Amino acid sequence: MDVRELGEGAFWHHLGMEVVALPEGSYGVRLQVTPQHLQIMGRVHGGVLASVLDSAMALAVHQDLPPGSAAATLNLHVDYLRPVALPAVLVGRGRVLAQSRTVALVEAQVEAEGQGMVARGSAAYRLYPAVPLPARDQGGPA
Amino acid sequence: MDVRELGEGAFWHHLGMEVVALPEGSYGVRLQVTPQHLQIMGRVHGGVLASVLDSAMALAVHQDLPPGSAAATLNLHVDYLRPVALPAVLVGRGRVLAQSRTVALVEAQVEAEGQGMVARGSAAYRLYPAVPLPARDQGGPA
């Protein structure tokens, strides 16, 4: 699939995340912070930054997969480097560190424009290669 | 503060998370999964489960803090045990594993009602003890 289709997921829309083309030639995640992203102390909720990191890493993983493949997050680690308040625009970018046929290890960082890196993370993804389909029927093994 | 005030944060409302009293006497997080929580494959986005875990752990941390104290997530680790699809009601519960005056280590799990545990995690929180206030006014410090 075109990796940009990931950005059409409902949760991306609900949170306000968008796929952006990065200067380095790959795709990242952009999020304009709005009041709905804040916790009670007026800072961006940790779950928002985790969402941006997971999404940025998913983009990085899918960029390297053949069409028809899929990936699922096995686990996710997030380091919160500094709190983010309004106004802020976040950009998340991921990078595959290692990959086999069935798993990938990925890292990502989130920068707040003009404020430097605010969070970083890494994750393992399970990969589901595209199933080669026989011409006639769909009986491929999982 | 009353720990239930955490649930009044804007992001809690935006995601649909609520504070619930747990049978064991503490408070947890409840989230009725709706289509807006799904990624493109029709499963709950990893960022949603990370949000529930972070929120459940924040509740557990604040339950043990004196009024006026605050806590901030330093880092967060999430294990995704199985995918969640509609319909589902998620309940997250946290537990403080160790705590000093300045930091707490916490773990949490998320169960989907009728489906068992779907995610678990742990996190470190930095604690900010309550600032002693001048006698006259009690306008809570940031």
Add this chain to the structure above:
Amino acid sequence: MDVRELGEGAFWHHLGMEVVALPEGSYGVRLQVTPQHLQIMGRVHGGVLASVLDSAMALAVHQDLPPGSAAATLNLHVDYLRPVALPAVLVGRGRVLAQSRTVALVEAQVEAEGQGMVARGSAAYRLYPAVPLPARDQGGPA
């Protein structure tokens, strides 16, 4: 393979780790703490506890695998709950949280006898199913 063979690895011997039968019917890791495990402040080095956790989880993973299979750690998360000093006997026990044909998510804890839990962790493992061998020779798999 017999899961207890894991304990014959050279690093197990070098660190002093042993496989022990646990009351619950599975196998765990035992380590008698000696001065060689300490860092400069006189506490058990974080790497020792990480080693016990990784080893306990490897035991748990292999207990569920068919003979001839193998597993490799993809990533590891450790929470250090309290410092450990001499004298201490550590026991690590792991538990598989979720498993597919190619990956497993596992957690473990380390108790110091008489002191309760001192560390906990979780990890993802990549699984390598046993290669079906030709009938004649059983030269162990790589």
Add this chain to the structure above:
Amino acid sequence: MDVRELGEGAFWHHLGMEVVALPEGSYGVRLQVTPQHLQIMGRVHGGVLASVLDSAMALAVHQDLPPGSAAATLNLHVDYLRPVALPAVLVGRGRVLAQSRTVALVEAQVEAEGQGMVARGSAAYRLYPAVPLPARDQGGPA
């Protein structure tokens, strides 16, 4: 203290880790891999790489602390990028990502000479400022 004193801990000696001056002006960890570091499959045990990462991050944390301060690992996350076999020389280097008076977030990587990065990690450390000394000598603030 002189940060190089960390390398005098008993576990550093037992594992074979040494403090080395890095080209970039800071200190790192060097480990010549020997058979005692291997698990049963002939690869470096995950606990060895975790030890090198924790030690490299401890060096990075202590380099920024005033004399008399101490630090303790709160939690540790390790990503294993590729297996390491004999012969290999490992070099670990850490970097502080964010730091307050009481906690630090740090990351590190391990390279095998001639083979590139084999593992990376991040960790949170609790910091213990130097204890203020009596008025006469060393009026350091807490």
